[in-house]
Amino acid sequence: MAATICPTITAEESHGYRAQIERIEHFASRWHIDVGDGIFEPRKLIALDKLWWPGNVQVDLHVMFQNPTAHIELFVVQHPRLVIIQAEADGDFDTFADTLHKHGIQVGVSLLASTPAEALASSIDKIDHVLIFSGNIGYQGGSTADLSLLEKAKYLRGLKPSLEIGWDGGVNDENAAAIAAGGVDVLNVGGFIHNAHNPDAAFATLVKAVS
Structure with missing residues (x-):
């Protein structure tokens, strides 16, 4: 199955x-929306109560908060497809x-580059998606994809074969195929699409690369 470009x-x-x-709305049907509290990550992003999206779009909400359980x-009211919180955040994960x-x-659950995938072993039964983070947290673009982090994908796939695995950070037309081949199901892409002269064409290039 081809990987998804998000x-x-x-x-x-x-x-x-x-x-x-x-x-992006005219060519992408699944979006990855970042929110940050300015505490867990350095830049406070758009407030949760200001978020909106069309009803025909699947949304993955990446919550870079120190205490996501408080929200x-x-x-529940916003009801995105998926809520991703940081493995390093505070709170009762099981109840969440x-x-x-x-x-x-x-x-x-998202793993910063320094956090081992083994940290999720005890909770894996409650996790639908793991995001391997290789980016500059709180920022879009300017990241380098550290392909050595694909070892996390290998470990996680062995731990739970049905797990959806995502990647965030540094995806471009030169490395997308390698990231997908390394076991990643969803490639989240910021700068390569948004900074392109033709975002539609940039998206199509990546879709072709991982098909």
């Missing part, structure tokens, strides 16, 4: 958020995961 939206305020949506009621699953929302 454009990211990383904005500090509503105007930039809308501009990024308008750049679980809002996640159980609550989201009860409301039909998938649960994901």
